[in-house]
Amino acid sequence: MNDTHEVRITTQDRSARCPADQSVLEALLRDDIWLPHSCTQGTCGTCKVRVLEGEVDHRDSSEYTLTSHERAAGIALGCQATPCSDLALEPAERVDPGDAVPRHPLRDHGGTVVLLDDIARDVRRLVVELDEPMGFNAGQYAEIRVPGTEVSRQYSMANPPSRSDRLEFHVKRTPGGVATDGWMFAGLRPGDRVELKGPLGDFGSNPPSGGAAIMIAGGTGLAPLTSIVRHVLAGESAPPLYLYHGGREQRDLYDAEFFRELEQHHERFTYRPCLSEQQWDGAMGAVTDVVLDDFASCKGLSAYLCGPPGMIEAGVKALKRRRMAPRRIFREEFPDASDNFAGAR
Ligand code: FES
Incomplete structure (x- = not known):
């Protein structure tokens, strides 16, 4: 059985159980505990946390995003680090989670393709009707799993959050790409099943209000x-x-x-x-x-x-x-x- 550890965010005084092979960010988001993040791929650095207690495995964190100096100072990338013990963490930059937008827990979802349409050069509109609605904020994205592979790709929702049961994505073809040339522009058809997880991303956290x-x-x-x-x-x-x-x-x-x-x-x-x-x-x-x-x-x-x-x-x-x-x-x-x-x- 997979070990799990307790991951506590001291600034919110909340904690989640995190399997040893899951990123601390994913465990927190699944438990509806917000941590700033954007790419979830280890490239943007938005998810940096300070490890106050316990030990993490930095996994694929690159020197470019997380320098050895930062590691030595106890900083980790939430989207890459997995727990080696129980942890106490705080966001590396003090951020107020705020209440400008609601927060939605990360969940796995299944759905059926209801529309697949060529809309521009090498661009397809993909519409998926979900079995269960997925609450999200305008600007967030989901990670779609490519069947039969370990590969997932991230696509932003183009529909407004009011249609949380029917997600629209705009997919750009990547020549030779596993997800696009190998699937979405090849074998994928209306009626096919799709697996995804979401919502993810910070882009929807500061919606326009007041000024232009x-x-x-x-x-x-x-x-x-x-x-x-x-x-x-x-x-x-x-x-x-x-x-x-x-x-x-x-x-x-x-x-x-x-x-x-x-x-x-x-x-x-x-x-x-x-x-x-x-x-x-x-x-x-x-x-x-x-x-x-x-x-x-x-x-x-x-x-x-x-x-x-x-x-x-x-x-x-x-x-x-x-x-x-x-x-x-x-x-x-x-x-x-x-x-x-x-x-x-
Ligand atoms: S490095 Fe971008 S979310 Fe973790």
Whole structure:
């Protein structure tokens, strides 16, 4: 039988049982105990914890994300570290879990594919009807298991949380990829069963409220922003929202009609698709340059960026140049995105 250990978060005075082969982050989230996290892959460093008592196995934590100096100082990555004994932990950065959004426990789910549709170049819309609803916050993601393998892939929900029983994902094909070329773009059909776990991620923790928000998407980075936009616009006093979607050519853009219609019904919502390579009558250039052209100042505004690392880096630079406060910039990277600003995580 698998050993389990007690993992206590001192700042919340709560604890969970954690199997010796499970990450402390997963055990806490499954027990509805919140710990900041984003990638769950050991690359972003958001989940750093200070080990106050006990010992952990750092497993695959890389020197890049967790330096030997940090390890020596008792820091661990919550999404990688497994317990070797009972533990007392605190988040490495003091964060107030806050009550801006509800928290939803991490759970395993099963569901049936009800829609699989090609919507852009190498992009499919996948809709899964779950056996049991999965509560989540707009901007979060789920991890979908590839059948017959040990492989899982992360995809953000594009539907608003009000449809917690029917999840929509935008899947970018990765040439030769096990999950996409080997399954979702090959054998997967409506009616097939899918296993996943969720919700995960921090991107939904600071929803737009009060001031205007600029949302910048590259490729399938549009998915979590669609969820946020739909959720916020369904509320009573939605702030002004400016949604930018970048691609190389028109065939990289999708759901344009949906957003144009949304514009007709919500005067505080603006949709700006941008193309970097094809001449057309819309905005031209890198999506982040179009934002720079549109805003003389971003002081007091907030921003949500989702897409490949290069786009995020350029976007953060552009927004800072326009005097947006760094603490108002929220980002979600899709590291494997292709050069047309599209991709799965
Ligand atoms: S490194 Fe743990 S959530 Fe990103």
